[in-house]
Amino acid sequence: MMYAPDAERGRRVVFVRGLDLMARLGIHPHEKAAPQRIRVDIELLVQDEAAPTDIGPDDFRRVVDYQRLVELARSVVTxxxxxxxxxxxxxxAAAALADARVERARVTVEKPDAFQDVSGVGVVVERRRS
Structure with a gap:
């Protein structure tokens, strides 16, 4: 389920899908011995008051940079x-919410190699700015 962009309220959705990373993650001895592949999806509901009215020149100060979001995820995971x-x-999710423009963050962390007969296991969390 994705967030819905809402131009009338000045909101847009920024996302990163299928970020494959190697993570030191898990409780089992084999998971503690070596990194394992994980897949991360991040979806952010972002406030931009000028979004519905200003279609003028590009203004990078108004947008959440998805390259920075990928780098942030890599940093947290490693x-x-x-x-x-x-x-x-x-x-x-907490790292994404550190940007004041982010209202909500939905993060999926999946372990695609946890079981041979399952395409993936993991969790989805959704957090909003309080």
């Missing part, structure tokens, strides 16, 4: 071993 997928997803 910061050290995390026991729970839920904890990693929460850290990613």
């Amino acid at each position: 910061a050290g071993h995390v026991l729970l997928v839920e904890t990693l997803a929460e850290r990613l």
